[in-house]
Amino acid sequence: MLDYDGTLVPLAPRPEEARPSPRLLKLLSCLSQDLKRHVAVVSGRRVEELADLLPLPYLFLAGLHGREVLHPAQDSRGSRLRLKLGPPGPPPGVWEEIQAHAERLATQVSGCWVEDKKEAIALHFREADPKKAAQIVATFIRFTQPLVEAHQLEYLKGNKVIEVRIKGIHKGIAVEYFLKLFPHAFPIFLGDDLTDEDAFRMLKGRGLSVLVGEPRPTLATYNLPTPAKVEDFLERLIRG
Structure with a gap:
């Protein structure tokens, strides 16, 4: 489970400028096509944005900090399964x-x-x-x-x-959803922002949690300094 901005790609002045590198796309493609692994990007962005940035059919995408989840699986009409997590939203207007x-x-x-x-x-x-x-x-x-x-x-x-x-929507509920979906998997979460602390909290005492960026007080247990090092970490996962 991977945050996007500041984790998979460096932070940019505008969201549209934060584009994935060819190497990153190749790494995510290899990881997500491995039948022994499940790969999800968990971001504050909308899932439509994530799908455009990461056009990889085997990725799970969780947008709006876990509010919406897009599955790799398709329904009978060829559309990807889309779910909403958490409480209902406010009335129109x-x-x-x-x-x-x-x-x-x-x-x-x-x-x-x-x-x-x-x-x-x-x-x-x-x-x-x-x-x-x-x-x-x-x-x-x-x-x-x-x-x-x-x-x-x-x-x-x-x-x-x-x-x-x-209220009640945060990356921790996306992590909780994936933990229930794949109860026998070894969970890993990488993130850089304060919004990722909810995800780290869900993995307290289990799995692997990694803060990306400068060290700071965090619930994560490990640290990687830059998105480039995240790419190196993903490559090591592929190599086993």
């Missing part, structure tokens, strides 16, 4: 209202922009002045908090991004 607040604020500071994930809204400020970004984030929380509290949502703070998502 709530996401649109949160997005409107985010977009209005993002226009006030250069380098801020909004990502509509359909069942989550992310306000990015990676390219913005840190002081101005902090003010925008505080204002965004103040404006949206009544909606968040009323509709069982929550804030998720990541690497220069704040996201509103459904």
Whole structure:
């Protein structure tokens, strides 16, 4: 189980710039086609994005931090099986209202922009002045908090991004789903972000958890410094 941004590929100023290397695609293809292994990418991105970035038919894809899962298996119409995990979302109009607040604020500071994930809204400020970004984030929380509290949502703070998502949705539920799906497998999870700590927590006392990037306080048991080293690790898995 592998996070995408910051784990399989280096972080980029914009999500569309974080593209997989040819080597990575080859490694994931080899791993996922091995009948003795099951490979999943677990990301905050939507599964449609992941499917475009990683057009490999044997991968499991878990998007929106575990909200949606795309199976390799196809139904009778040739479509891949798609599931939703976790509680139901808010009523119609709530996401649109949160997005409107985010977009209005993002226009006030250069380098801020909004990502509509359909069942989550992310306000990015990676390219913005840190002081101005902090003010925008505080204002965004103040404006949206009544909606968040009323509709069982929550804030998720990541690497220069704040996201509103459904409460109870996190990467740990994706890990739990795969552990139940493959109860006899030896689980491995690699991730770099604070959002990956929920996944590491699910593997506490079992399997292998790996933090990618600079060492920091974490529930992971091992560390790899860069996505390039992750590629080396995947290659070693293939070699056995």
